[in-house]
Amino acid sequence: MNGAKRLIVNADGFGFGPGATQGIMDAIGEGYFISSVSVNANFPEVERVRDLVAQFPHISVGVHLNPMAGRPCLPREEVRSLVGEDGCLQNHKFPGLLRKGAISESELEAELDAQIAKVKELAGARLTHIDSQGNQHLAYFDLFLKLARKWDIRRMRNNE
Numbered sequence: 426m427n428g429a430k431r432l433i434v435n436a437d438g439f440g441f442g443p444g445a446t447q448g449i450m451d452a453i454g455e456g457y458f459i460s461s462v463s464v465n466a467n468f469p470e471v472e473r474v475r476d477l478v479a480q481f482p483h484i485s486v487g488v489h490l491n492p493m494a495g496r497p498c499l500p501r502e503e504v505r506s507l508v509g510e511d512g513c514l515q516n517h518k519f520p521g522l523l524r525k526g527a528i529s530e531s532e533l534e535a536e537l538d539a540q541i542a543k544v545k546e547l548a549g550a551r552l553t554h555i556d557s558q559g560n561q562h563l564a565y566f567d568l569f570l571k572l573a574r575k576w577d578i579r580r581m582r583n584n585e
Contacts (some may be wrong), residue, residue, distance in 0.1 A: 435461040436480035463489035466540035472502035474547035488544045498539040504532045554580035
């Protein structure tokens with residue numbers, strides 16, 4: 426790059442629910458300054474990524490790695506340390522469980538890998554970056570980088 430700066434405006438939470446997803450689609454369609462989206466792979470609206478990439482070829486797509494909210498991409502039996510009795514990820518309990526060593530690193534890796542695989546399946550070559558819920562990736566940064574290398578993802582988004 427020639428030293429020029431580029432502003433990237435990222436819409437976070439694509440796939441989180443029908444309202445958030447449609448709001449992002451509408452904002453892009455109306456010409457607001459969105460150039461990138463981060464996708465929650467473990468929610469049903471993720472399927473709309475296909476529509477997004479078809480309608481808006483200029484938008485880059487990232488995976489919003491989410492070990493905290495909703496249902497996991499993998500079956501509950503494969504990620505027992507990540508889910509509560511209801512089969513959902515454990516929200517605000519996740520950071521403490523991770524610090525205590527109560528989260529299986531192999532299960533965490535498998536779930537995050539499945540989330541990336543899901544978005545890659547839907548977005549194809551448009552997958553450009555990864556980020557995480559509340560910058561939680563800083564607590565599992567080595568795993569975050571390992572997955573980025575595995576999927577040849579060379580950019581990360583930071584909330585700071």
